[in-house]
Amino acid sequence: MNEFIKTLLSLSFSGTLLLLLLLLLKSIYKNIFSKCWQYYIWLIVAFRFLVPIPTVTPMITVTDYLMEKTDTIKDRSNGAIKIKQNKVIAEKKDSVEERKQSSMITKNFCFSFLWFLWIVFALILFLRKVLHYQNFVHRIKKNSIEVSEVKILNILADCEEIEKISKPVELYHNSWIASPIMTGFFHPKIILSTEQYKEEEMFYIFLHELIHYKRCDMIYKWFIQIIICIHWFNPFIYLLGKEINRACELSCDEAVISCLGDKEKKAYGDVLITALKVESAYKNPDTSVTFAESTKQIKERLGAIMDFKKKTKLIKIITVFFTIAICICFSAIGVYASNNNIVSENINKTRKKDNLENTKAYMQSGFFHNSYLIEMGWNLNEKDKKSIASKAEITLKDKSKMTIYFYKETKEYAEDKKVLTAIKEVIEELRDSNLGYPKIKEPYIYRIDYVHSDQISDFVKKSYKENDIIGFSAVFSKLDVESQKKYYKKAYVQDKIDFFACIIKNMDKDTIVSYIKKAIKDENEAFFSVLLAQLSSKEARQLVKKQIKYFYKTDDFAFFSISLKYLSEKEKKMWLEQADKDEKEAFYFIISENL
C-alpha cells in the first residue's frame, strides 16, 4: 500500500511537471508546429502520469534528486547507522526496533486509509462519467430519426470514400442537439441537428466527423478521462483534459482543410459558425466528439483555419527534435519506484559526500600510525572518483608504485612527506597482515588528523562524544589499559553497541568472559553475540556448552540461537532430538534452520 500511494503521488507530480512544461512552451510552438502534433504530444504527458518506469536511460532524474533529499532527512531522524569495520557488524538494540515497529503500524494504517479514499473517489468519478455518457446516448437515441434522403446519404457516402472508410456510418437527425456529433464505438453514427444544411455544409460536417472516427478520437479522449479519474486529487489534471479537447478539434479541422483551397476554407469556416447555435443542455465535450461547442474555441478554430499553412520540411525536422526533447524530459523527470538503487537507505552517515552507493563495494577504515589518524577508502566507484582534489605517488618497499588520491579536505597533505610515509607504512602493513583486506590498488584519503601522544586520551574523549567512531576506534588501541576498561564500561552502560563492537578487539579473554556473563544477566543479546564472536571457536564452544542448557530451560530463543552457531553438527542434532522430545516447536525450528 505505501509503495502504491508513493508511486501514485510521484506519478502525479512528475506528470504535472511535464504538463506545465509543455503548457509553458505552448506559446512558442503554437503557431509553428502542426496541430496534429500538438494533439498527440500530450500522449507523452499522459504516459508520464501513468507509467512508473523510473528512467529509460541511466541518468539521475529530478525525482531521484528530490527523493534523496527527503530520504537523508529521514535517515538522520531515525538515526540508522550501518558501519562495516573489519569483520564486525554493529547492530541496533531490540527496544529501538520495537519503537520503530509501532510507528510503522500507524504509518501503514494511514496509507491504507489514503488508498481506500483514493480508490473510492476514482471509481465513483469514473462510474459517473460512464453513466452520464450512457444516459446521454440513450436519450439522444430515443429522439433521433434516421435520415433517409438519398441525396444526403450520398454525400455521406462520398465522404466515406474520401476518408477510405469501408463500413458505412449511420446518419440521424435530432431536434435536441445543437451541433452535429458522432457517437458509438462499435456502431458509429453521426447525428445532425435539424438545421437545414446546404449540401456543401453537410459535406464538411461529414468530413470532420469521419476524421474523428477514423482517428479513434473517442478512445483517446476516454483514455484521458481514465487518467483524470486516477489523478482526481490533482487540480492540474483537469487542465490536461481541457487542452486535449481543444487540440482534438483543432487537429481535426487541420486534417479537413489540408486539401482545401482558400475559397473552400472560407466555406468551412462559415459552416462552423452556422453550426454554433444556442447551447443545448446536452453538451458533453469530454466524452463525445462534436462539431462545434463553445464560442471561444470557435474563434480559435476560425483563426487556425485561415492561418493554415502546410508545414515546411524544416519545420517537420524541428518538430522531430522537439519531440525527442520532450521524451528526454519525460525521462529526466523520472518517478519514484521502490527498490530504487540510487536512493538506498544504507547511506553511510559519517560521510558528508553525496551519492554514496552500496556500502558493500566501498571499503573504508581508519588507521592510526606515527601519530597520524588516517581515514582511507579504496575500491570506490567512478562517480566518487571525480571529486579528487589532488594526488601523490609513493613507492612501496617492493618497489611498486601507487597513486594516492586526496579529496578537497585533505589535499594539503598531498605534499606532506611525513603523512605520505605514514600512509605508505599503513598500506604495507595491511598488505603483509593478511587480515582479509582486499588488495588495495587506489586508496583515497578522506581525513588526516595529527594526534600527539599526550593528546591521545583527549582525542578519544572527543571522538566518543562527537560520535566519531572511526577516529575513536583507530586511536583507542593506544590508550592505557585502565582508560580502555573505563570505555568498555561506558559503551556497555550507554548501550553504544557500535562503539563497543569496535573496541572489544583490544579486550583480553577474562574481560570478554566477564562481559559475556554480564550480557546474559542483562538479557543483552546484541552484546552477547558481538562478544562471543571475539573468542576463539574453541573458547566460544566451551562457554556456550555451559550456558545453552540454561537458555533452553528459560525459553530464551535469541540467546539459544546465537549460541547454537558455535556447536558442532553432532551437538546440534542432539539438541534437535531433545527439542522434538520436549515438543518445543520453536526450538526445533531454530535448530533445523541452523543445520
Place this chain on the structure above:
Amino acid sequence: MQQISESERILMKIIWKKGGSALYSDIMTELEKEQQIEWKKNTVLTLLSRLVEKKYLKIRKIGRRNEYIAFVTETEYQTMQTHNFLNKIYGGNVKNLVSTLLQQDVLSPEELKEIERFWKEKKNE
C-alpha cells in the same frame, strides 16, 4: 412492424420485383437504370441494413456476396399500410373511406359493383 422511408420502399419494390430475393449487385444494377437520382454504394448498404434491422429483409451470404431475402411480401406490406392508413385517417371506419373514394370519383360505380361481387363470393366461401 416499423415504418420504412420512401427510399427504403424503392429498394423493397426492387426485391419484390425480383421475386422476393436479390443479390446486392442486382439491386445496384436496377438502381442504375433509374436515372433520376444517383445511388451511391454506401447509401444502398445503409438503407439495406436498416431494412434488415427492421426485419423486412434477411441476409444470406453466398460466398462473399450478400443475398437479401424479403421477410415481408408486397401484399403483406400493402395490407399493413392500408390498416395504418385506415386507422390514422379514417379512425378505422371503412365506410368513410369508401364513401370518400366514391364521392371523390376515385371509385367508379362499376368498380364498386365488382367489389361487392367479390365480397359476396368471399363470404360464401
